[in-house]
Amino acid sequence: MPTTGAAATPHATQEITTRTDTREILANAHRDTVRYGLDDYYIVDVDSHHVELDSWPDVIARIEDPVLRDTGQQMVRNWPGAERTALTTFASGMTHQDVGGRVLHQAALAEPVDETDVHRDVTLVRRAMDAMSIDIQVVFPQPMLEIGLHPNKQVAAQLLMAYNSWFTETILGADPRIKTMLGLPFDSPEATLRTIRMYADHPGVIGFLMTSQRSVGVYRNEYMPIYRELEERGMPLGFHAGPNQNDSMTSTMNRFLSAHAMSFVTCNMTHMTNWVINGIGERFPNLKVIWIESGLAWVPFMMQRLDHEYQLRQSDAPLLKKMPSDYMRDMYYTSQPLEVTDLGLLESTFRAVDAENTLLYSSDWPHWDFDVPGRIMSIPFLTEKAKRNILGENARGVFNL
Numbered sequence: 001m002p003t004t005g006a007a008a009t010p011h012a013t014q015e016i017t018t019r020t021d022t023r024e025i026l027a028n029a030h031r032d033t034v035r036y037g038l039d040d041y042y043i044v045d046v047d048s049h050h051v052e053l054d055s056w057p058d059v060i061a062r063i064e065d066p067v068l069r070d071t072g073q074q075m076v077r078n079w080p081g082a083e084r085t086a087l088t089t090f091a092s093g094m095t096h097q098d099v100g101g102r103v104l105h106q107a108a109l110a111e112p113v114d115e116t117d118v119h120r121d122v123t124l125v126r127r128a129m130d131a132m133s134i135d136i137q138v139v140f141p142q143p144m145l146e147i148g149l150h151p152n153k154q155v156a157a158q159l160l161m162a163y164n165s166w167f168t169e170t171i172l173g174a175d176p177r178i179k180t181m182l183g184l185p186f187d188s189p190e191a192t193l194r195t196i197r198m199y200a201d202h203p204g205v206i207g208f209l210m211t212s213q214r215s216v217g218v219y220r221n222e223y224m225p226i227y228r229e230l231e232e233r234g235m236p237l238g239f240h241a242g243p244n245q246n247d248s249m250t251s252t253m254n255r256f257l258s259a260h261a262m263s264f265v266t267c268n269m270t271h272m273t274n275w276v277i278n279g280i281g282e283r284f285p286n287l288k289v290i291w292i293e294s295g296l297a298w299v300p301f302m303m304q305r306l307d308h309e310y311q312l313r314q315s316d317a318p319l320l321k322k323m324p325s326d327y328m329r330d331m332y333y334t335s336q337p338l339e340v341t342d343l344g345l346l347e348s349t350f351r352a353v354d355a356e357n358t359l360l361y362s363s364d365w366p367h368w369d370f371d372v373p374g375r376i377m378s379i380p381f382l383t384e385k386a387k388r389n390i391l392g393e394n395a396r397g398v399f400n401l
Contacts, residue, residue: 016103017104018111021112022128022131026128026131026132026365028372029132029373029374030133032372032374036373038133038374039133041133041388041391042135042391042393042396043136043361043391044134044137044399045129045132045134046290046292046334046360046361046362046395047138047140047292047293047336047364048139048140048365048366049365049366050121051109051142052163055166056076056084059159059162059166060086062166064161071087073086087155088150089149089150090146111124119174122174125139125178129177132363132365134373135177135392136401137178137179138179139178140183140209144159144183144211145240146213146242147160147211149213153188157187157191160185163183164182164183167180168182168199178204179205180204180206181206181238182195182208183210183211184196184226186210186216187214187216189226196235200233207236207238207399208235208236209238210238210240212267213242213243218278218280219275219278231287234286236287236288236290237289238292239271239291239292241263241294242263242267243263247266249263249266250262264295265294265295265297267294268291276306277310277316277317277324278317278319282320282321282327285330288332290334290398292334293337293362293364295336295339296335296349296355299333299353300348300349300352302328303325303352306328307325310324328353329354332359332394333359333360334359334362335361335376336362336363336369337371338376340375340379350381355386355390356382356385356386357394359389359390360390360394361373361376361391361395376390
């Protein structure tokens, strides 16, 4: 198996394991580069991931609170398996993403890495970017995106701030093509503002992120200075969806498929509803908002549903000066996972959200359901301009790249 060069030679047959080379897994994506001429496109991947738990002891070492830091380090030293989970709520027994061991590559990115001049995560990101012809890749953590479900909000804030410190100093800067939207410790408005002011000028930080799986009202007054700070700095705010099999709806579901289909959508639907109906888009009209990793099929439903309700009860939304759907078209959406089972419905969805100007390509690599750039290129009803906008030009404007 090759471990150097931009591409890997695919085998006639292969078994994908946790040690399979990224370039071999993505050999067909690399072939799309030639088929579609992707080297002539500016491609920004707005949602991809690395495995932060592989470096968890280094993150724990950066916790600001000395007592909590020592507690985490004691866990790492003394508890089996805690070197990857100390202080988190990550439950390996509930991890179904690898489909019962049939899609293993995201369980641990353990492929051989010979390069020693940078952190191995940088090498892995580079391999994926080169295979998919990506010019800029926005990299997020994985289990840390469920930090909003942590039962101890103080611990959650400390972990997120420690991760941000480690990521910006260890991963960002090694390759100018690697960017991120840093997660915000949203349960602490004070810590959130400090995070923005600390990292907004970092060349690798192109926005900030709220992990959507949390029970907090985005309309609360203590968050208004945060939105104002981001608006004044021209920094986008993203809402990254995530799975949850323990909320009031998904707890009744007996299949991972069911919970995955619904929970990645409902968390963003909740925040979207609160955002629009409470007039936050009216109060901060220049704040760019991005809805990440929940696909698009839910958006037309929300547009029509909220418009209908608003027409009946406008007194409940006194700050609004236009229809809820109009505020939703002022926002941005990432493409993954792109629901393509009915192209007629997909075309109507693209029209409803003005996808040519609001949709941002995302791969969600290395998750089991990732989408390569060829997915956008293969959509038959898109014009050449729309393809270029979605693959990169919209993101160029959103992030001031």
